[in-house]
Amino acid sequence: MLEQVFRDEWGRVLASLVGFLGDFDRAEDAAQEAFAVAAQRWPVSGVPPHPGAWLVTTARNRAIDRIRREHTLAGKIHLLPVPEAVMDEFDDTVIKDERLELIFTCCHPALPLEGQVALTLRALGGLETAEIARAFLVPEETMKRRLSRAKNKIRATGIPFAVPGVQLLPDRVDAVLAVIYLICNEGYRDRVDLGAEAIRLGRVLTALMPHEPEAHGLLALMMIHHARRRARFSGDDLVLLDDQDRSLWDTRRIAEGRAVLDRALALGGRGAYVVQALIASMQTRERIDWPRIAALYRRLVELTGSPVVELNHAVAVCQAGDPAAALRAVDSLDLDGYLYFHSTRGELLRRLGRDTEALDAYRRALELATSTPERRFLTGRLEDL
Structure with a gap:
């Protein structure tokens, strides 16, 4: 309890x-x-x-x-x-507002962007330093130093604990969106409570900034992902998208997420969160158009420059029917400390019939796994091979 x-x-x-x-x-x-x-x-x-x-x-x-x-x-x-x-x-209502104030306090432009996001995850999400470090793909000691520097700067400069005026919100919105997105990612892994909290914060943010398309895009993305939460696990087993029982999906929440996405598009949204929401929406269709999803991921790579997004693009290329091209793309990435880099390589190698190399990739992924569902899934892949 x-x-x-x-x-x-x-x-x-x-x-x-x-x-x-x-x-x-x-x-x-x-x-x-x-x-x-x-x-x-x-x-x-x-x-x-x-x-x-x-x-x-x-x-x-x-x-x-x-x-x-x-x-x-x-x-x-x-x-x-x-x-x-x-x-x-x-007052319960006041405390809910105070959580939003805390996000905007942590996302003060006087702090470096990574420090803003990390501090908010620690303060609001209750995440341990190791969890935040994993989200940023950095060593735990590095994250400890970032958090200490951010706290010290807030104390030294007397940053106010309040939501800034409306005219100042655009200066902080990128960091605020990043915080809510990472909180949702932790919930998407295995902490459903954080996923629900991220959606609540997303709703508050869209009410505060009703004409910000990326806020609506992020809310749509989170809602569509969260709608599939019951199907992502079977007991302690992780269930991939292709194998999920769609009867467990929350179709009402998916429809609501698509409506929010339509609002983001109507506002002219073409940024990273809107593109991700488009991908998530397409993945819930009865027939998934993987070539189009691969094209959207290519656009997302252009927007973010993120190697993790490039990894996701490679997965879409594989799903579209070209695992060899996907493997070439994955092998060009520098993500050795990232669990999903190795599990993706393992899957691509397995599909190409290179079982010995796939075994090595899955073993490396298992070394990096931190949750029971991840370990069970990877152990199952190793046993299959």
Whole structure:
């Protein structure tokens, strides 16, 4: 139960505390302490009716007690919006808005783009540093340094904890979209709660910026992907698109996502998120037009310059009927530390009948796998070969 509450409430609790204390490190410490107290008390006293409110109140009071113990309350009390935290001050609607404020705070243009995205994933998504490092394809120590630099700069420069004025939103929208996209990706892997949270944030963002096509494109992309979540796994087994039971797809959510995509296109959207949403929509059609999807991925490569997108383009080329060309494209990429690079190579080599090389590629992928579904899938491929 506590683990589920953590997943549901971490971002909301931390968002409230960051605005309350004006300090990321203090906020994280206070949130962790509140969850530790909950782990001790709730098994005995039961979960309170409003666990989020209880956690925020406990964390705020613990933070104030710590400031008092450090004999700095007099100098810091002006940073605190209330003298004490009490339960009836916790407004669920306000906390939802505070999470959006936290995103825009972390995405301040004074911070480097990668630092903006990484800090928000840590603060809002509750992701561990290792998970964020994996999303960025960098070592964990590198990510630790990025996070520390971002926190220190926010503290040193006094970046305000508030949504900027409407005229300033375009300066931050790229980073905000990237944050929500990566939160959704973590949910797409195996953390469904984060996928749902990313969609909620996407809805808030499109309401805030109704004429931004890329915001609508991202929301459409997430909704269509999330609609297939029940079919992606069979127990602990990962199920590929071709093998998914389409009766498990949420057709209402897919239709809603396509309507949002139509809105993005009507606004003139032709950017990366709109193109990805087009691809996702086409993948849910009864007959998938892989040559057209390959062309869309080629356009996406031009927009992003991402080697991961080039890898996806190669997969589409293979699905369109040319695994040899796909393998040549994959072998030109420098993605040795990326799990899906090796699993894709393994699949292409298997289709070309080069089983010994495919075995080596799948073994390397298995070394990089971090989740049970990934390991089970790769182990199954090895056993088949």
